[in-house]
Amino acid sequence: QVYNWVKHSLRLESLHTAREPELGDYAGSIVRFHANGVANPLHNDNIVRDAAGSGLAVTHILHQLSCVVCLQECHAGGELRIFNKKWHPVDERFKTPGELGYQTGVIEQSEACEFSPRSGDIYLFNPAFYHEIDRVEGDTRITMGFFFGLTDKKMKHAIAWS
Numbered sequence: 001q002v003y004n005w006v007k008h009s010l011r012l013e014s015l016h017t018a019r020e021p022e023l024g025d026y027a028g029s030i031v032r033f034h035a036n037g038v039a040n041p042l043h044n045d046n047i048v049r050d051a052a053g054s055g056l057a058v059t060h061i062l063h064q065l066s067c068v069v070c071l072q073e074c075h076a077g078g079e080l081r082i083f084n085k086k087w088h089p090v091d092e093r094f095k096t097p098g099e100l101g102y103q104t105g106v107i108e109q110s111e112a113c114e115f116s117p118r119s120g121d122i123y124l125f126n127p128a129f130y131h132e133i134d135r136v137e138g139d140t141r142i143t144m145g146f147f148f149g150l151t152d153k154k155m156k157h158a159i160a161w162s
């Protein structure tokens, strides 16, 4: 249902779970639990960068997007904050060694947009832009999500993974 919604919304002709010839299908989605007190540090997602040199099918995409469905909202906190700043290789000097996050200096003076997901919401964003999730309070924040990548210049075909 969610793949169909994305397909329809973006006027895609196809959206399938990605497949590796030898290894099989990728997981089509991931359910994430952010319990009381859990936050996600400032980061960005870029499979072409992160899996560079692996030869994996997902490294051949032209653009990456993230789709998230909120299954259970939290009581407070848990906002997704997206900064108006796309990752550039020079930003790696702000990377927290061995961890997912970047230091806040990387988004200094960038405007931010905040979104508090409510149960039933579905949203798309470009994960190349720095983003973080505020500390969750109360009920566990439960989402189901996947990344998808456009595989052609006309942006009609996409593959999904998580």
Ligand SMILES: O=C(O)CCC(=O)C(=O)O
Binding pocket: 040, 045, 066, 067, 068, 080, 117, 127, 131, 133, 143, 145
């Ligand atoms: O749960 C969210 O709102 C965003 C999750 C996230 O960081 C991502 O999809 O890249």
